[in-house]
Amino acid sequence: MSAANRIVTSNAIITMDDDAPRVEAIAVDSRPGKIVAVGALSDLRDAHPRAEVVDLGCDVVLPGFIDPHSHPLFSGMVCREPTHWIAPYVGYGTYDDVTALFRKLEAETPAGKALVFNGLDRILQSAPELGREDLDAFFPSRPVLVIDDSGHEAYFNTAHVDALGWEDRRPPANPTGGHYGRDAQGVSDGRAYELPAVMAVSMPMIPAAGIDSLAGAAKWYRLMAENGITATTDHTFAGALLPLASALASQHDSPLRLSLYHMATDNKAHKPLPHGASNDMLRKVGIKIWADGSPWIGNIAAT
Numbered sequence: 001m002s003a004a005n006r007i008v009t010s011n012a013i014i015t016m017d018d019d020a021p022r023v024e025a026i027a028v029d030s031r032p033g034k035i036v037a038v039g040a041l042s043d044l045r046d047a048h049p050r051a052e053v054v055d056l057g058c059d060v061v062l063p064g065f066i067d068p069h070s071h072p073l074f075s076g077m078v079c080r081e082p083t084h085w086i087a088p089y090v091g092y093g094t095y096d097d098v099t100a101l102f103r104k105l106e107a108e109t110p111a112g113k114a115l116v117f118n119g120l121d122r123i124l125q126s127a128p129e130l131g132r133e134d135l136d137a138f139f140p141s142r143p144v145l146v147i148d149d150s151g152h153e154a155y156f157n158t159a160h161v162d163a164l165g166w167e168d169r170r171p172p173a174n175p176t177g178g179h180y181g182r183d184a185q186g187v188s189d190g191r192a193y194e195l196p197a198v199m200a201v202s203m204p205m206i207p208a209a210g211i212d213s214l215a216g217a218a219k220w221y222r223l224m225a226e227n228g229i230t231a232t233t234d235h236t237f238a239g240a241l242l243p244l245a246s247a248l249a250s251q252h253d254s255p256l257r258l259s260l261y262h263m264a265t266d267n268k269a270h271k272p273l274p275h276g277a278s279n280d281m282l283r284k285v286g287i288k289i290w291a292d293g294s295p296w297i298g299n300i301a302a303t
């Protein structure tokens with residue numbers, strides 16, 4: 001047994017162990033952030049005589065929650081400032097609320113600065129399926145990207161098409177597992193469907209909108225940890241995100257263990273994923289298989 005430098009007590013310590021569902025105390029080595037032992041306070045004091053005893057009183061101590069399906073790396077980019085989160089459950093209950101924000105930001109944001117929005121819910125907000133011309137009416141000159149709340153579709157204006165550098169405003173070949181919206185002449189209609197296409201139009205906007213991917217992901221990790229989550233997954237992992245995931249997992253005080261599901265559309269999805277972090281904190285556990293689409297945007301293969 002390694003030495004603990006802290007013993008934590010509480011009126012309610014729940015272990016989730018059938019043989020000992022409640023205990024008096026927990027011995028912790030706070031330097032690596034590891035629980036050394038659980039049991040009776042007297043036993044832990046005898047085993048770790050130099051450890052500081054901290055009483056949490058009426059606070060309940062229990063194992064951290066596990067979120068089995070999440071997207072923390074991308075969420076840090078699109079659910080933290082400077083991205084504008086416009087979902088109904090964060091204060092934008094109607095499409096009128098959303099368009100009021102559009103007008104406000106167009107008037108107040110420096111000319112030419114790109115804007116990213118995330119969380120448009122066409123069902124709950126009674127919003128239309130936005131297109132290039134719809135967004136041009138609000139944002140005639142600055143690049144703008146709006147991501148659907150499902151994450152399966154993105155909408156953008158003409159200035160964003162031009163920023164992407166698409167010749168004659170015609171999208172490139174569709175990526176595997178996604179596609180771009182086109183009008184009858186093959187010109188972009190300002191829509192991208194499914195994550196491979198959504199990512200292709202979104203990632204260039206990250207630096208243009210002043211989004212710090214590492215800082216955003218770290219803030220999202222903190223938000224999850226503050227709500228009791230200590231282990232989660234990323235179900236939209238692509239190889240390009242590995243430096244970000246590895247950097248977070250390598251921090252000595254990283255609050256989340258992350259299991260990765262590699263997108264099947266990535267040509268290295270079937271290969272091992274070497275990284276410099278501890279496997280306790282970061283590991284590849286499976287492949288995210290893309291099929292059928294989404295009920296939110298109407299392309300799911302279902303009767």
